[in-house]
Amino acid sequence: MGSFQNITSYDGIEFSAYVAQPSGAPKGAIVVLQEIFGVNSHIQAMADAHAAQGYLAVAPSTFHRVKVDVNLGYTVDDVNAGKDLKAAAEAIPTLVMQDVQSAVDFALKQLPVGKKVGMVGYCWGGLLTWRAASLIQGISAAVPYYGAGMTVGAELTRQPQCPVMVHFGDQDASIPMETVHTFSHAQSKVEVQIYSANHGFNCDHRGAFNAPAAELAFKRTLDFFTINLVAS
Numbered sequence: 001m002g003s004f005q006n007i008t009s010y011d012g013i014e015f016s017a018y019v020a021q022p023s024g025a026p027k028g029a030i031v032v033l034q035e036i037f038g039v040n041s042h043i044q045a046m047a048d049a050h051a052a053q054g055y056l057a058v059a060p061s062t063f064h065r066v067k068v069d070v071n072l073g074y075t076v077d078d079v080n081a082g083k084d085l086k087a088a089a090e091a092i093p094t095l096v097m098q099d100v101q102s103a104v105d106f107a108l109k110q111l112p113v114g115k116k117v118g119m120v121g122y123c124w125g126g127l128l129t130w131r132a133a134s135l136i137q138g139i140s141a142a143v144p145y146y147g148a149g150m151t152v153g154a155e156l157t158r159q160p161q162c163p164v165m166v167h168f169g170d171q172d173a174s175i176p177m178e179t180v181h182t183f184s185h186a187q188s189k190v191e192v193q194i195y196s197a198n199h200g201f202n203c204d205h206r207g208a209f210n211a212p213a214a215e216l217a218f219k220r221t222l223d224f225f226t227i228n229l230v231a232s
Contacts, residue, residue, distance in 0.1 A: 002047055007060060009102040011095075015064040017103060018044050020051035028229040029107035029117045031139070032059040033100070033125030033132075035203075036082030038070030042203050046122070053222055055118075056110055060103035062096055062128060063089055074206050086124050097135055100128060104138045116140040116229040120221060122202060126150065126166075133160035141165075141228035143221050146172055146199050151179035156186045164190045165224045167217045169197035169210075193220060 002020030009015060018032075018039050030050040034043045039059050047057035063070045066088040072078040089096055107117050118141040121129030126147025133142040142160065145167045149155060164187075168180050177194075184192045195213035200206045202214045 002044065002051065002057065007099075007102055007106045009099050011098070013065070013099075015061050015099060015102075016069070017058050017060040017106070018047055019059075020044075020047040020057040022051050022054045022056060024054070026056040026111060026115065027054045028115050028225070029056040029058065029111055030225065031100070031103050031107055031117060031119045032057055033119065033121030033128050034059065034062055035123035035125055035200075036086045037072040037074065037078060037123075038063055038082075038085075040071045040073070042205050043122070043125075046120070046202075049218070050120070055225070056107060058103050058107045060099060062099060062125070065089065065092060065095055065099070074203075089124075093131075096128070097131060100132055101136050101138075104132075104136055108138055116232075118142065118225045118229050121145065121147065123148065123200065127155075130155065130158065130160075130164070130166075133162055133164050134158040140232075141225055143167070143224060145202055145217065146175060148174040148199070151175055151183040156183060158187075160187075160190065163224070163228050165193065165220065166190055167193050167195065167202075167221075169195050169199060169201050169208075169213070171197060172199040174199050191224070193217065 047059045050057040120143040122145045126144035129144040130150040197210040197213040198208040200208040201210040
């Protein structure tokens with residue numbers, strides 16, 4: 001189990017992050033980026049899961065500039081509230097990415113010299129993770145899960161500066177498969193994994209939860225981090 005700590009961003013604003021420690025010396029760190037529902041129990045559980053694998057896990061609040069202490073569930077009202085918060089945060093993308101950079105820097109400072117930081121994100125956090133791969137300094141691997149918006153428009157032309165693996169569900173209405181194929185063609189160096197699953201398949205709090213897909217995606221994610229954070 002982790003705990004919430006404060007991180008100071010570059011402009012002096014403090015924001016909270018859920019930080020989970022491994023049982024021994026960390027072999028690296030994973031920054032875990034939230035869905036549109038805040039750093040809720042699912043995101044905390046994912047941070048704990050990575051800590052259990054030997055990583056320091058840091059899950060920053062990426063909504064704090066529009067609303068602090070967001071912790072939503074998955075009802076229709078929660079979805080609508082999350083969409084409104086996402087729209088407000090997307091209106092200040094530079095500040096959001098500044099806070100993501102601060103979370104990465106925080107993680108790096110906690111690690112022994114030479115240890116590396118990876119990033120994983122879900123839903124909106126998947127989109128932010130994709131952006132981070134080309135914009136954020138100090139990450140050595142990035143794994144977006146079903147990041148709506150990352151397969152269209154200007155996102156297609158980003159040039160990631162670290163290895164990237166992406167997880168998509170072929171039944172995800174918010175990310176049509178034709179756009180996934182376009183993304184895969186445009187980003188030939190990105191490892192694209194597709195599952196027979198819906199949006200949010202990794203979250204066991206949602207009706208879309210798909211245990212086999214979630215288990216396989218997590219295994220692939222861990223292997224990817226081992227290769228790019230630990231073994232390299």
